[in-house]
Amino acid sequence: MNMKNEAGSKDVPAAVREDSDLVQVLDAEGNVLPQASVPDISDRQLLELYETIKLARHFDQRAISFQRQGRLATYAPMTGQEGSQVATSLALAEQDWLFPTYREHAAKYAHGMDLVSLFEPLRGYRDGYAIPDDVNVMPEYIPIATQVPQAMGMAWGHKLQGKTDTAVLCHLGDGATSEGDFHEGLNFAGVFDVPAVFVCNNNQWAISVPRERQTASETIAEKAQAYGIDGVRVDGLDPLAVYKVASAALEKARNPGPGELRPTLIESVQYRFGAHTTADDPSVYRDESEEEAWRDRDPVDRIETYLYNEGILDSDLESEIQDSIEQEVSEAIETAEQTETSPDNIVEHVYEDVPARLEEQRDELNRLREKYDDGAFSEVLE
Amino acid sequence: MSSTASTQTGQNAQRLTLVEAIQDGLYTEMSRDDSVVVLGEDVGKNGGVFRATDQLYEEFGEDRVIDTPLAEAGIVGASIGLAQTGMKPVPEMQFMGFMYPAFDQIVSHAARLRSRSQGQYSVPMVIRAPYGGGIRAPEHHSESKEAFFVHEPGLKVVSPSTPYDAKGLLAASIHDPDPVIFLEPKLIYRAFREDVPAKPYEVSLSEAAVRREGSDISVYTWGAMTRPALIAAENLSQSHGIDVEVIDLRTLSPLDVETITNSFKKTGRAAIVHEAPKTVGLGAEIATTIQEEALVHQEAPIKRIAGFDAPMPLHSLEDYYLPQAVRIQDGIRETVDF
Numbered sequence: 001m002n003m004k005n006e007a008g009s010k011d012v013p014a015a016v017r018e019d020s021d022l023v024q025v026l027d028a029e030g031n032v033l034p035q036a037s038v039p040d041i042s043d044r045q046l047l048e049l050y051e052t053i054k055l056a057r058h059f060d061q062r063a064i065s066f067q068r069q070g071r072l073a074t075y076a077p078m079t080g081q082e083g084s085q086v087a088t089s090l091a092l093a094e095q096d097w098l099f100p101t102y103r104e105h106a107a108k109y110a111h112g113m114d115l116v117s118l119f120e121p122l123r124g125y126r127d128g129y130a131i132p133d134d135v136n137v138m139p140e141y142i143p144i145a146t147q148v149p150q151a152m153g154m155a156w157g158h159k160l161q162g163k164t165d166t167a168v169l170c171h172l173g174d175g176a177t178s179e180g181d182f183h184e185g186l187n188f189a190g191v192f193d194v195p196a197v198f199v200c201n202n203n204q205w206a207i208s209v210p211r212e213r214q215t216a217s218e219t220i221a222e223k224a225q226a227y228g229i230d231g232v233r234v235d236g237l238d239p240l241a242v243y244k245v246a247s248a249a250l251e252k253a254r255n256p257g258p259g260e261l262r263p264t265l266i267e268s269v270q271y272r273f274g275a276h277t278t279a280d281d282p283s284v285y286r287d288e289s290e291e292e293a294w295r296d297r298d299p300v301d302r303i304e305t306y307l308y309n310e311g312i313l314d315s316d317l318e319s320e321i322q323d324s325i326e327q328e329v330s331e332a333i334e335t336a337e338q339t340e341t342s343p344d345n346i347v348e349h350v351y352e353d354v355p356a357r358l359e360e361q362r363d364e365l366n367r368l369r370e371k372y373d374d375g376a377f378s379e380v381l382e
Numbered sequence: 383m384s385s386t387a388s389t390q391t392g393q394n395a396q397r398l399t400l401v402e403a404i405q406d407g408l409y410t411e412m413s414r415d416d417s418v419v420v421l422g423e424d425v426g427k428n429g430g431v432f433r434a435t436d437q438l439y440e441e442f443g444e445d446r447v448i449d450t451p452l453a454e455a456g457i458v459g460a461s462i463g464l465a466q467t468g469m470k471p472v473p474e475m476q477f478m479g480f481m482y483p484a485f486d487q488i489v490s491h492a493a494r495l496r497s498r499s500q501g502q503y504s505v506p507m508v509i510r511a512p513y514g515g516g517i518r519a520p521e522h523h524s525e526s527k528e529a530f531f532v533h534e535p536g537l538k539v540v541s542p543s544t545p546y547d548a549k550g551l552l553a554a555s556i557h558d559p560d561p562v563i564f565l566e567p568k569l570i571y572r573a574f575r576e577d578v579p580a581k582p583y584e585v586s587l588s589e590a591a592v593r594r595e596g597s598d599i600s601v602y603t604w605g606a607m608t609r610p611a612l613i614a615a616e617n618l619s620q621s622h623g624i625d626v627e628v629i630d631l632r633t634l635s636p637l638d639v640e641t642i643t644n645s646f647k648k649t650g651r652a653a654i655v656h657e658a659p660k661t662v663g664l665g666a667e668i669a670t671t672i673q674e675e676a677l678v679h680q681e682a683p684i685k686r687i688a689g690f691d692a693p694m695p696l697h698s699l700e701d702y703y704l705p706q707a708v709r710i711q712d713g714i715r716e717t718v719d720f
Binding site: 073074102121123124125126142143144175176178179180181206207208209213214215279280284285341343345346347350355357358361362365368371372376377378 | 424428690695699
């Protein structure tokens with residue numbers, strides 16, 4: 001784990017050593033590696049990638065701060081993982097579907113959700129889960145790995161109806177690979193050869209449990225072999241490498257070559273720079289020095305350096321982008337703070353029509369609200 | 383040494399919160415019996431996401447306080463296997479809303495191995511799970527699905543409402559020869575402290591507790607709802623002179639039918655308070671049991687004050703979903719005024 005890189009100056013996490021089978025485009029600083037092929041991507045797309053990653057970093061910092069101010073409830077930070085989230089989503093075609101977990105805020109935004117809807121559930125409102133018809137994102141999955149068989153099923157449904165131009169991209173974490181649903185979903189995906197790409201965001205930690213405690217396998221990507229599908233490991237802190245790998249996997253999902261199966265398991269090797277959630281304290285269970293080695297490979301810095309090297313970005317444009325991002329995030333939280341809902345919402349949408357018995361329960365609540373007042377319901381229960 | 387236990391030295395009792403009493407209970411039982419092991423997600427180095435297993439890893443080591451892969455079916459299935467070797471597993475499910483992958487292992491095997499084998503095999507095991515709402519948590523973190531487990535023959539289901547009971551009921555559960563679903567009301571994990579003996583003791587799994595004696599109506603509840611029920615009882619005593627008896631069931635399966643019916647025979651009126659959805663919640667079983675055992679004493683319809691027949695809302699609306707003192711008071715008055 002403490003193997004030094006060639007310069008001998010820093011620890012390089014074993015999981016991202018450049019001599020491994022890991023797909024990388026950029027080195028730790030953001031320079032293109034010798035022999036690496038840069039994905040075919042326009043300057044405009046590169047700037048979109050950069051802007052979205054920068055926005056994600058800012059969103060994350062602000063969300064943590066809003067949580068501390070009591071403006072949001074429990075939040076799952078994504079610092080260090082934004083590059084991979086944004087790159088996978090920008091690799092999607094508009095018609096493709098995204099299955100996010102509770103940590104994929106940036107992935108959702110990059111595939112069409114607005115920031116207000118990201119904030120709303122964190123403020124206790126389901127409105128943000130009412131995702132518009134033209135945005136192909138499922139509401140976030142919180143029970144671990146449950147999305148995997150469902151993503152397979154959606155891809156299967158498309159295939160059975162001849163719509164193999166639509167791929168499904170499903171996020172999961174390293175912890176999720178221990179759940180039965182992971183096995184069942186990937187097994188089905190291989191058996192029925194569906195147009196699905198499973199992205200395991202291996203951030204090395206499932207709350208306090210390290211990756212080594214989830215599986216005795218050397219890598220997560222190698223689990224794909226058991227399902228007869230392709231497994232790829234990519235440097236998840238290298239947005240260009242992730243974009244390249246995700247694009248190729250999505251293309252294969254739609255148009256497999258002779259003898260190729262459509263599904264792919266991508267292991268995006270990352271690190272959870274922050275806490276599991278704002279309710280978690282990583283100093284209890286992990287060594288801070290481990291984080292430092294990964295911080296040296298920060299995806300924001302790497303894509304920024306690359307764009308500067310290519311002459312696509314300069315300091316004026318960088319500060320213009322930063323200003324615009326800050327404004328977008330502060331407008332979004334202010335809008336989200338206007339969201340209100342009636343207690344009637346408790347009974348709505350449980351079924352398409354509200355059953356009579358549930359109507360009675362709603363009416364009884366409203367009778368009590370009139371008789372007393374709403375303040376009587378917000379007394380602390382304990 | 384456990385931070386909690388270390389303060390016990392030379393003392394007979396200490397002031398503990400409910401979650402500290404759970405930790406102290408685990409510490410006490412693990413100290414007395416090497417076969418007791420704790421396993422689950424984040425129970426080891428992290429000491430549990432609610433700190434219920436704090437310091438146990440340091441005290442008892444990684445072979446008795448085991449961080450497992452993230453797999454609830456694996457945790458419970460493995461625990462059933464461990465129990466066959468004479469060990470006493472105490473698996474933790476991180477939240478009740480994440481228990482469902484383990485449901486098959488619980489209902490198909492933990493609950494039935496004894497009857498399947500005509501007593502040849504059994505599953506002494508305690509599955510701990512925080513449950514209930516009111517903590518402003520994300521979706522799936524606020525469920526009260528005790529009825530799923532009460533419905534399953536072969537399981538015992540326990541839910542403490544005080545620190546003293548938490549330690550004593552946990553000890554009785556660990557000593558019990560059958561599988562126990564031990565549901566911890568996380569809303570009141572840190573709500574208050576009370577004296578908890580340092581020495582080992584049990585609170586019986588077959589006795590409900592009369593928390594407040596009264597003559598006008600019996601209120602049946604458990605877990606976190608015990609507190610608002612007691613508040614409602616005090617308020618009504620002062621404002622309307624209504625004398626409310628509050629019964630904390632403590633063990634939800636098997637029910638203490640004797641205490642339930644004796645109270646009702648005295649008061650002739652009943653209200654049942656639970657967080658879970660009303661339909662087929664445990665209130666239905668209690669109301670029917672009362673009617674079977676004490677119909678002739680009944681003076682008013684039995685009232686259920688419960689969660690809605692709807693999924694737990696996100697936290698902006700959870701105060702309206704959960705039975706609050708105001709709803710409990712109104713329900714009691716309606717029943718008494720019938």
